[in-house]
Amino acid sequence: MAEQSHWMRKVEADPGHSQWYIERFRAMAREGADLVGEARLVDAMVSRGARILDAGCGPGRVGGYLAAQGHQVVGVDVDPALIEAAEQDHPGPRWLVGDLAELDLPARGVPEPFDVIVSAGNVMTFLAPSTxxxxxxxxxxxxxDDGRAVIGFGAGRDYPFADFFADVATAGLTPDLLLSTWDLRPFTDDSDFLVAILRRETAS
Structure with a gap:
């Protein structure tokens, strides 16, 4: 069993945290906020009908948009309350409760592989470091084999970018493109946000 994530520790400490998070984004949507910048980048990377995994999908804003654009979307999150909200607010994708550290979608009847995996919303910083x-x-x-993972998170969240790049290499991934925003600005040494587009490392 994987170590409990920082997110679920927050939920245990404050049982209202998940609902606060859900309502925060629902309120932003009602106010007309642009909540799909991450999803637009992902949509531009693939052809129609692509298979996309929303890893750490939260209440479904990214995966919901991508499904509406005609993609085959599966969303996974460790928090059942967020998955319930995704099902309510964004019907269409297949939403699943699951721990990303133990992810085995074929065992749950979900075919793989995926053309793109997206992990937005600082998901990586909510993981337990050991996972x-x-x-x-x-x-x-x-x-x-030719798929790509798109992972975005901010600096100052106890996961230095250098540590992330080391973990990426250990996991058998390699950067294709590094950006500092979801609207395609280049990543530099002093960037305070990272959007890493990664591919599988192939044996040379």
Missing amino acids: RVAVLSRLRAHLA
Whole structure:
């Protein structure tokens, strides 16, 4: 059993945390906020009908948009309350409760591989540190040979970018493109956000 994530520790400490998070995004949607910038980048990377895994999908804003664009979407999150909200607010994708560190979708009747795996919303920083390489390895295992993983998170969240790049290499992934925003600005040494587009490392 994987170590409990930081997210679920927050939920245990504050049982209302998940609902607060859900309502926060519902309120932003009602106010017309742009909540799908991450999804637009992913949509631009693939042809119609692509198989996409939303890893750490939360209440479904990214996967819901991608499904509406005609993609085959599966979303996984460790928090049952967030999955319930995704089912209510974004019907269409297959939403599943699951721990990314133990991800085995074929065992749950979900065919693989995926053309793209997206992990937005600082998901990587909510993982238990001991599970980071395991999560990246499980994501790699679910990628098509020519598939790509898109992972975004901010600095100052106890996961230095250098540590992330080391974990990426350990997990058998390699960067294709590094950005500092979801709207395609380049990553530099002083960037305070990272969007890493990764592919499977191939033997040379």
